[in-house]
Amino acid sequence: MLIQFFQIYSEYASCDFYAVGESYGGKYVSAIVNKIYIENHQAKLKNNLEGMAIGDDLVDAYNHADRIIWKVKEDDQDVAGYLKRAHSFFLAWVRNAGHSVPYEQPRVAFELIDRFISAS
Structure with missing residues (x-):
């Protein structure tokens, strides 16, 4: 055609x-x-x-992925941030932190880096 x-x-x-x-x-x-x-x-x-x-929908998995609450430990009361996953791509938001995450949220930053290195 x-x-x-x-x-x-x-x-x-x-x-x-x-x-x-x-x-x-x-x-x-x-x-x-x-x-x-x-x-x-x-x-x-x-x-x-x-x-x-x-x-749109069928090719944009990231924008349609659910935002998951992330806590350093499962029994924590505080929410450390949020995660989004599309295939093998992950995006993490750290709550109550700006550009200096390790300075502003050291415990959360350590856990984030540790999870990244251990791929969990």
Whole structure:
């Protein structure tokens, strides 16, 4: 269908092409770009693929990950911070600390570094 579009509207065939999609469309965008990339070198009508943009639910695991309460010890009354996880990426927020976490929250900073080193 894309080839037909550029055959009918040939004035657009030389323009840069960006594939864009969101939500479930993100699945289609990556498939279309992959097909263009693989087949473009031997195609009669070349596609000027410049890039792609994908966003939303099915491709943005981090923004849809739950924020988990983090405590240094499970029986602590105080919340040390929060964790978010998307696949193998973790983000930790330390409560009541600015840019100087080890100075402002030494116990929490030690636990955070210890968990990072021991990968737990």
